[in-house]
Amino acid sequence: MSRLEECFNVQDFVAAARSRLPAPLFHYMEGGAEDELTLRANSGAFARYDLVPHYLHDIRKVDMRRTVFGCPLEWPLLLSPTGLTRVFHPAGELAVAEEAARAGIGYCLSTMATTSIEAVSQRCTGPKIYQLYLLNDDGLNLHMIDRCKAAGFDAICLTVDTIVAGNRERDLRHGLTVPPRLNSKNFWSFAQRPRWCLDYLAGGGFSLPNVPTPDGGDLGTLAAFFAAKMEQNITWARIERLMKHWGKPFVIKGLQSIANARDAVAAGVSGIIVSNHGGRQLDGTAATVDLIADIVDAVGDQLEVVLDGGVRRGSHIVKALAMGARACMVGRPYLYGLAGFGQPGVQRVLSLLRQETARTLALLGCANLDEISRQHITVAGKLPQFLTATAQPDASHTLLRSVK
Ligand SMILES: Cc1cc2nc3c(=O)[nH]c(=O)nc-3n(C[C@H](O)[C@H](O)[C@H](O)COP(=O)(O)O)c2cc1C
Known part of the structure; x- marks a missing residue:
């Protein structure tokens, strides 16, 4: 297994996570x-x-500060909500939230988190967003919102792309259960990772303290939970009622169309997160970076548009900003760090991403985020003008297609 100091980019952390996690959990992530x-x-x-x-611009000081969804950020990144975080490492959500605060960015706690709203609030001094899964009982939904109010969260983010569970075949193949339990399919995977098993047992097991079920705890499989509790008829009227009850920034995560973005404007939400759930829900949808510019053009002057999905480099963050995104979010990158090395891993992942972002901006000649624009981005493999302007349209099409 690689050492922490030998991880120089997000991809390096993937190997570390793989070597520490039992296969069902690595593939779930x-x-x-x-x-x-x-x-x-x-x-x-x-x-x-x-x-x-x-x-030839003065970039002696690169200022990356920006306020997003009411949260003041030192640089334009938020950590996406991820359920079940403590199965990857017992330090779990608290470690991630603490590192987000240290890095000066926002943390988004999942409804499916293994740490409570209240515990995160006590430990995390930075901006905090609660990711709400709408349940088919508004009493329970309002109860979660009230807990966030009492705990001083800054914003609520409603995820709308999980009305049914995505078909994740790796989970079936590797015998994933929630909570993790041994079965004939996964026995050897766990047996090969004794350190994870000891950490997990010492870490106090598993619960979902934000899901207001009568008994808390064991919900059987994730699929059963989705089937039993998830609201499958989320309406804008319902969203408006929740927003009113909350009274602070309220954003929607999982939108991918201009039509939905316009509806979000009409409903008065503060922002949208263009996201396909990291490719975990509806397969065959577009990469979010291919969607972001058109959505920004349609609604970007009326609400904040953030990109989520696939960000692995500071240069990715900068490309999204150049398209018009207010900020980006990452999910798996911090989980790789957590799974591989615990809290220090999260710290290093965030530090590397921050350095990459600042370096990319400086190399582009941008001293602050207002200076980055579409002038700083073009289609890859763009042909020189003398070719595109004259008689060779076929050659240009062929070449453009080959870079896709
Ligand atoms: C292990 C895992 C669990 C996730 N759990 C949730 C969740 O509880 N709620 C949610 O809105 N999104 C969840 N997501 C999706 C992330 O919030 C985010 O959209 C996605 O990870 C972004 O893609 P990236 O991993 O390429 O950065 C989860 C993603 C992963 C990898």
Whole structure:
């Protein structure tokens, strides 16, 4: 297994996570739905865009501060909500929230978290967002919102792309259960990771303290939970009632169309997170970086638009900002760090991403986030003007297609 100091980018942490986690848990984290087309597209599509530097600007100080969804950020990143975080490492959500605060960015706690709203609030001094899954009982939904109010959360983010569970075949293949339990399919995977098993047992097991079930705790499989509790008829009227009850920034995560973005404006939400759930829900949807510019053009002057999915480099963050995103979110990258090395792993992942973002901005000639624009981005493999302006349209099409 690699050492922490030998991890120099997000990808390096994937190997560390794989070597520490039992296979069912690694694949639960890493995998996507069905053929994983969307999962791969999310990261891959960033290569479709080239950066265009404009030098001879004063970049002695690069200021990356920005307020997003009412949260003041030192640099434009929020940590996406991820359920079941303590199965990856007993330090769990508290370690991630603490590192987000240390890095000066926002943390989003999942409804499916293994740490309570109240515990995160006590430990996390930075901006905090609660990710709400709408349950089919508004009493329970309002109860979660009231707990967030009491705990001083800054914003609520409603995830709308999980009305049914995505078809994640890696979970079936590897015998994933929630909570983790031994079975004939996964026995050897756990037996090969004794350190994880000891940590998990010493870490006090598993609960979902934000899901207001009568008995808390064991919910059987995730699929059973989704089937039993998840609201499958989320309406804008319902969202408006929840927003009113909350009274602070309220954002929607999981939108991918201009029509939905316009509806969000009409409903008066503060922002949207363009997301396909990291390719874990509907496979065959577009990479979010390919959607963001058109959505920003349609609604960006009326609400904040944030990109989520596939971000693995500071240069990805900068490309999204150049398209018009207010900020980006990452899910798996901090989980790789957590699974591989616990809290120090999260710290290093965030520190590397921050350095990459600042370096990319400086190399583009941008001293602050207002200076980054579409002048700094172009399609990858763009042909020189003398070819595109004259008689060779076929050659240009062929070449453009080959970089996809
Ligand atoms: C292990 C795991 C658990 C997740 N759990 C949730 C969740 O509880 N709620 C939610 O809105 N999104 C959840 N997501 C999706 C993330 O919030 C985010 O959309 C996705 O990870 C972004 O893609 P990335 O991992 O490529 O950064 C989860 C993602 C992962 C990898």
